[in-house]
Amino acid sequence: MAGLCFDMYGTLCDTSSVRTRLGEALDVPERLVAAVDETWRRKQLQYSYQSAQMDDYEPFWEITGHALDYALAAYDLDPTPDTRERIRSAYDRLDPFPGAVEALTRLGEAGHDVVVLSNGNPAMLERLAENAGLAPHLDGVLSADAVRTFKPDPAVYEHAAETLDRPLDDCRLISSNAWDVAGAGNAGMATTWVNRTRDPPESIGATPGRIADTLPAVADDLC
Secondary structure, eight states: OOEEEEOTBTTTEEGGGHHHHHHHHHOOOHHHHHHHHHHHHHHHHHHHHHHHHTTOOOOHHHHHHHHHHHHHHHTTOOOOHHHHHHHHGGGGSOEEOTTHHHHHHHHHHTTOEEEEEESSOHHHHHHHHHHTTOGGGOSEEEEGGGGTSOTTSHHHHHHHHHHHTSOGGGEEEEESOHHHHHHHHHHTOEEEEEOTTOOOOOSSSOOOSEEESSHHHHHHHHO
């Protein structure tokens, strides 16, 4: 049995589910809500990369706020501070993807160690895991915050192996983010790419060890 490390954002939980909160808070046309959401998520990832490369770490909750501020400014939106915080708090209540609980449950019952490994800082991950109904089906929540950098830095994947007390190649990252899979594989971790949209793999970094199109399919493969 292996140590299975699930990415949270975009893999277990759907980041695009923030659109409901955005629409309610901003009261703007749906196409603008979609544009703000796309820019917010893109900048969230970009700022995590920048933070790591500049050796200027901030917790992912703060990174998420900076990215939201950029997205709002990009579309000339200026909500009140209270509204801004309500929008950011949508990351505490993302919708789990279909089959997430089923997959985690089956894998745990099969004897695997099942944890989250995410860029999110511990408090935001714990809130989301609880609100999404995932917490009872996890053996732990591991955060990049422990090593003060972000995926795909090898230190994040190495931290997971050390915490699970397993060799790196006895741990498996399961992620829908191709760049995350490429980074984990490059660091020496086994990988499964949840490729829901049939995208090509990254051209830089390791190729996926295994590919599935849904979370239940991951369980089918590993149980």
